[in-house]
Amino acid sequence: MQPEPAAPASPASRPTLADVAAKAGVSASTASLAFSGSGPVSDATKQRVLDAAAALGYGGPDPRARSLRRGRSGIVGVVLEERVRAAFLDPVKIQMLDGITEGIAPLGAGLLLLTDTGEPGENAVNIESAPVDAVVLIGCSPRLAVSIEALRRRGIPAVAIEGDTGEDLPEISIDNHQATRRGAEYLRELGHTEVALVTLPFDAARTRGPLTPELERTGTAATARERLAGAREVFPGIGGQVAGASSIEEGLEAARALLADPETRPTAVIAQSDLLAAGVIRAAEELGIAVPAELSVIGFDGIRVDGLQHDLTTLSQPSVAKGRAAGEAVVGLLAGESPKSVCFTSTLHVGDTTAPPPAR
Structure with a gap:
């Protein structure tokens, strides 16, 4: 009893x-x-x-006493570049979080989601104060260098998913440059010459508007720069619009500006994420522009976008595998090892949003 x-x-x-x-x-x-x-x-x-x-x-x-004895908190931080709500609207982020959870499973650790938007937060638990053993920096962030510096001051080991981290931090990356070039080459093979971009943010201020030389020169987002460079290898003079985030709404706003004038309207758009591409397609529908008969659209990620009635042509990246590799690198760092950086390859998926350009 x-x-x-x-x-x-x-x-x-x-x-x-x-x-x-x-x-x-x-x-x-x-x-x-x-x-x-x-x-x-x-x-x-x-x-x-x-x-x-x-x-x-x-x-x-008491888990706090156990943590003191072990010298660890049993927590791995994951730093997101935007607010948590926005991150959970992005299937790529969710897939990477799933992968990170799988990768750190041997630690028996929990995940603590942190945001690093650059906005002040009084009494907030953030990258400067969170009780974490290690950190994964996730998501094409223009503030990556700021986050890395904060972690270095605290002596906390870190892994970055995409971004220029320096030689002392392992980076889990994808072939952003080469993949975008493959997508651009496919558009050129279809016969497109009038091609424009809708890009991810270039700077920490998330400046929206035309892609200007000044923004390119001062931009701190490695992913946006690498994907731009891949497109420029095929279309040297390509320009376009910069979005404030990877979202359908931002893609919609950028594409409204890009497609408004029939005289300067491109025949194809390379969007730097699938969510942005979905926004471009929505803007085309608003303006009565048929996709792909009058406008071809190519994205980047390989995700399922809710509400999109097209099989999007896109560069598919292994998001779960990226997250898992980052988690495994954290396990290695906490074991005193020096994990190597890993670069994954994206594949071109041809859907029904691309076709030869219309006759002018």
């Missing part, structure tokens, strides 16, 4: 592990092993310890 649990104790009278050990008639170390399950404790002894704990109202060792 199981003992009746005791009433919750006040902080001053809260039972300790030593109290449980005394009641169970075992040593404190045996009681600790019974709770952790990590030592040679018989089933009968373990049950006696658990019964004593239930009778005293003892809930188990």
Whole structure:
């Protein structure tokens, strides 16, 4: 018969592990092993310890004390470039988070999501103060260098998913330059010469508007720059519009400006994410422009976009594998190893949003 649990104790009278050990008639170390399950404790002894704990109202060792003894928090931070709500609207971010969770599984650690938007947050838990053992910097961020510097000051190991990290931080990347070039070459093979871009943000201020030489020169977002360079290898004079984020709404606004004038309207648009591409298609529908008969659209990511009635032509990237590799690199860093950077390859998926250009 199981003992009746005791009433919750006040902080001053809260039972300790030593109290449980005394009641169970075992040593404190045996009681600790019974709770952790990590030592040679018989089933009968373990049950006696658990019964004593239930009778005293003892809930188990304080995880904060365990963290102090181990010198670790048992938490891996994941830094997002935007607000959490926006990140969870992006299937790419969700897939990478799934992969990170798989990769860090051997640690038995939890994930703490942090945002680094550059906005002040009084009393907020952020990259400067979060109790984490290691950090994964996720998502094509123009603020990557700021985040890395903050972590270096704290001495916290980090892994970046895309971005120029320097030689001392492992980077999990994809072939942004080469993949975009492959997509651009496909458009050229179809016969397109009038091609424009809708890009990811270039700077920490998330400046929207035309892609200007000044923005290119001062931009800090490696992913946007690399994808631009890939397109320029095929279409040297290509320009376009810069979006404020990877979202359908931002793609819609950028494309409205890009497609407004029939005299300067491109016959194809290279969007630097699938969400942006979906926004471009929505803008084309608003303006009565048929996709792909009058406008070809190519994206980047290889995700399913809710509400998109097209099979999008896109560069498909292995988002889950990227996250998993980042998580595995964290495990290596915390084991004192020096994980190598990894670069994944994207593949061109030809859907129904691209076709030869219309006759002028």
